[in-house]
Amino acid sequence: MGGKQxxxxxxxxxxxxxxxxxxxxxxxxTTVAAQAPIGGARPVLETPVAITLxxxxxxxxxxxxxxxxxDADVLFFNPGALTQARGMSLxxxxxxxxxxxxxxxAVTTLGKxxxxxxxxxxxxxxTRLQAIPLLARAxxxxxxxxxxxxxxxxxxxxxxxxxxARRVGPLRIGATLHAGNDAGPAATAGDALSMNxxxxxxxxxxxxxxxxxxxxxxxxxxPTSDLVGGPPVDRQAPxxxxxxxxxxxxxxxxWYDLGGQFALGIDRDGRVASSGGVEFSLVPVEGVGLxxxxxxxxxxxxxxxxxxxxxxxxxxxxDVAYEPDPAAAGxxxxxxxx
Numbered sequence: 001m002g003g004k005q006x007x008x009x010x011x012x013x014x015x016x017x018x019x020x021x022x023x024x025x026x027x028x029x030t031t032v033a034a035q036a037p038i039g040g041a042r043p044v045l046e047t048p049v050a051i052t053l054x055x056x057x058x059x060x061x062x063x064x065x066x067x068x069x070x071d072a073d074v075l076f077f078n079p080g081a082l083t084q085a086r087g088m089s090l091x092x093x094x095x096x097x098x099x100x101x102x103x104x105x106a107v108t109t110l111g112k113x114x115x116x117x118x119x120x121x122x123x124x125x126x127t128r129l130q131a132i133p134l135l136a137r138a139x140x141x142x143x144x145x146x147x148x149x150x151x152x153x154x155x156x157x158x159x160x161x162x163x164x165a166r167r168v169g170p171l172r173i174g175a176t177l178h179a180g181n182d183a184g185p186a187a188t189a190g191d192a193l194s195m196n197x198x199x200x201x202x203x204x205x206x207x208x209x210x211x212x213x214x215x216x217x218x219x220x221x222x223p224t225s226d227l228v229g230g231p232p233v234d235r236q237a238p239x240x241x242x243x244x245x246x247x248x249x250x251x252x253x254x255w256y257d258l259g260g261q262f263a264l265g266i267d268r269d270g271r272v273a274s275s276g277g278v279e280f281s282l283v284p285v286e287g288v289g290l291x292x293x294x295x296x297x298x299x300x301x302x303x304x305x306x307x308x309x310x311x312x313x314x315x316x317x318x319d320v321a322y323e324p325d326p327a328a329a330g331x332x333x334x335x336x337x338x
Contacts, residue, residue: 045148046238047223048180048196050122050157055103057091057319057334061308062277063295065263067244068204068213071336072105075116075163078215078242079174080202082107082114082165087315091334099124114165114174121158124149152235156183163200176200178218196223198237210247217242240267249281249291257281257289273299277306287314293321308332
């Protein structure tokens with residue numbers, strides 16, 4: 001009887017946890033929808049630009065899905081997952097010749113809290129951005145983000161982030177603050193635009209073989225627009241809500257592990273995007289893993305496959321990811337230390 005009561009109690013706690021996650025997602029979606037802009041014929045740029053990219057080679061190979069991830073880069077995806085992350089990560093990205101980016105994130109514990117800090121920086125090559133539409137094949141459209149950056153004349157972007165999370169019953173609840181700005185428009189000789197402070201609020205909970213997560217990202221006021229000498233582009237915070245499920249790499253046999261990440265999101269304008277991927281790890285000797293990843297993402301009517309690989313030796317992993325694009329193929333390299 002005692003064992004059955006414990007099992008029933010755990011089941012009720014899990015059910016309450018799922019209810020809280022769903023309720024949090026619904027509230028966040030309502031908040032984002034309430035702040036959606038009405039009308040507006042001018043181009044819209046989601047800014048800070050550096051906050052809009054999948055800053056993780058591992059996540060990029062999984063279609064950009066990492067709401068329930070388990071390494072330091074979750075700081076940029078869902079602070080509610082910080083309690084299951086440790087160590088640090090370094091990354092660089094190259095999207096054809098149009099952009100060069102770098103990122104850093106680290107997570108540690110302070111008592112009952114998991115705390116994290118990170119940086120992201122991006123430089124955009126104006127000449128290459130202008131040429132992107134001409135490089136696309138007939139009938140193909142380049143990434144909408146690049147068109148927006150080109151139209152706004154943005155030449156660079158940087159964001160600093162700090163986050164914290166802790167366990168509350170079956171839930172892991174966290175929040176992150178991001179402070180960043182863009183450089184540009186190019187017409188103003190790269191003048192720094194106004195600083196913008198945004199917040200993420202997220203939650204995760206164990207479910208079945210992995211974790212269920214929900215996050216409201218980039219909550220905050222729209223930055224200043226209509227700079228003197230700049231192009232007529234409206235700037236707005238890239239607010240969105242995502243829910244996802246992740247299974248960490250787990251042993252499935254003597255020599256191999258399997259895992260995956262899946263997510264569904266909606267942005268402030270009501271556009272829905274989906275992403276996900278799976279990863280397979282071959283373990284030829286203890287402490288060494290050879291990982292293959294494949295994923296996909298779809299949003300704004302554009303769907304793309306992603307893939308990548310990784311070599312892990314003890315607590316260090318070296319990641320590579322690639323996303324094809326008719327106008328701006330993207331590479332990401334990363335190092336993770338657990």
